Amino acid sequence: MKSKFISSFIVNGSLALICLLWTIPTIGLLISSFRDRLDINVSGWWTVFPHKDWVSVQQITPDASIDRDVAMTLGGVTATFEQFAQGIDKNGQRFIWVGNRRVGYLDIERYQWTANTTFTLENYKQVLATGDYTAKLKDGTTVTQIGDNMYRAFLNSIAVTVPSTVIPIALAAFAAYGFAWMKFPGRKMLFALVVGLLVIPLQIALIPILQDYVRIHVNGTFLAVWLAHTGFGLPLATYLLFNYISELPREILEAAFADGASHFTIFTQLIIPLSVPALASFAIFQFLWVWNDYLIALIFIGASPTNQLVTQRLAEIVGSRGEDWHLLTAGAFITMVLPLVVFFALQRYFVRGLMAGSVKG
């Protein structure tokens, strides 16, 4: 019994450790996105948790008349400027000079429990803002910078994602029904085409499609991205929905035919309601895929500033202001929030979609 307890402890303990390891990077990002930009750059995000550190308890600004080139007596400690600048530990306190020799001050610190708990929404306001935004910092100063227009990008991402999810599902559902329940010449050959296209790398299709788009002047618009995602998502959508729809019981359809229903009626009135689980699975799959896509947006929307999506905006901040962690962390969280909500709300369907066997192109 004792060994069973130990092995259960090892299993649960190591799993908990792995989970922690998996989650820490995201937690660090989330916490940092709410920290003041002055704090983010000088202390790790983990300092928001209680920890022991040197905390300032008193500041002594020496009188201007004191000669800083010889030993000074401040706060009961006598030392030269150089010694103070190094920091002097005495009676559990640290005496350290902050700033330069002429205008600096002496900071008296004590090693004690502390936590950096200044939180702010300024980072989010800044990345969402269109045009200039004046951010208030922790020390009372303000900084005016151009906003990163994430609000607009968020709307654009919705405009791209909704049709890019619904259109392929609609086309695929019709096609899946056609393949499963209708007779026509070439049925097997055409479905083999769908299967063959399941794993095709989309890189091979990008340039010719781009050339078509340039010809009809849709490059840089939502239309371009919808059509591309529809085309690239269709093989998997058709395949998954076919697997589901072809397994529906034959008797239901035969009864409906006997009642004189047409294929279209059966499809819209019977098959669609019955296929909701499969449709939902693929919808979540495609939604996450499109929302998180970067390559297709990069190529077909490109630099068009008004139509850019959240992933593009974020990648641009990485490229141009890779050290502005207050913007990067808040921006990254804005790109993540909607997929995370969808994921947590509909995880069950998502898992089912994955299980249905998926090799995505």
Next chain:
Amino acid sequence: MSISKPQNTTNPTTGFSPIRIIVSLLPLMVSMAILAWGFFFIRDLQLNKSTLPQLIIVILAIIWGVGGVILLFTTANFFVEQLPLVWTTRLQPFIFIGPALLMLTWALVIPTIRTIFASFFDEATVKFVGFKNFTFVFTDPAMLTVFRNNLLWVVVGTTFTVSAGLLIAVLADRSNFESAAKTFIFMPMAISFVGAGVIWNFVYAAKPVTEPQIGLLNSIVVSFGGQPQAWTAFFQPWNNFFLIVIVIWLQTGYAMVLLSAAVKGIPSEMLEAARVDGATEIQLFFKIMIPQILGSIIAVSTTIVIFSLKIFDVVWVMTGGQYGTSVIATEFYRQYFTYNNNGYGSAIAVVLFIAVIPVMIYNLRQFAQREAFK
């Protein structure tokens, strides 16, 4: 004769009337016209940077995109159902599968042929150059680094993703908090590669030695007395591994979910019998579990191999392919968009395509054996 009233199409006595066909074609024509108008309207709205608020454009675009598809199917089907029965039966399947096939042909089949074609031509697709582009792809020193990196991605990325996924699946199966644990591991799958890039850039962030480290990894290294490193830049060639870690982090959830289902499918009597015979848990794992779920392991590995072959976003966002981290997909992008060389770009894409052909053939073989199509 009432031509405006839709007739019951399943009635075989319904006669053939040209006028009726033309009239029943009207809704389809009208909806096509509306769609075409909407197409140009939305295109021009976006190209001319209109003064309409973005929210309005977004709503209009969604209505057009989603509504258009439904309208088109309904009216096309209406038209076909007005035809004589024999024609309805003959044409209706193509109303159902036609749009999907058209899209597939336009978006995948024809472009593949065009890209293969372009891979035998010069940078502007004007002059035939034979295999010159492929010679470049397979002999250029920079391209060889690219292939080495992609091999790293495929081998290291897949091995670690599948092993971690399997380990977590087995641990979770025996733990007291299975579903919570799975959610934690699975969660990164909802995050974009760009977002994951930022998350890990922050973990890898490096500050000068004199300043406090704000990146978790360097902070740990410094607290053990080490020197802070720019993990993804000057730490060659190990920087590739620090990029691969990001994708392992993202994909392990996928492997875990599929392998977990496989592990649960192993008959428990089989495991019990082995335990009674005195097998240790380690033996159980390697001698019984792994052989039992080998099929799933291969399927998951294949998916991740294909995925790793095409890896782009992470590398592009983290390093832009610099510091010796370039992979096939980033090189493809650079050749076409930076150097305007369609020949090289296409040849690289064709190499990717050739790499997945074995999987494609395997899928088709599996398909050929399916009941539904016999």
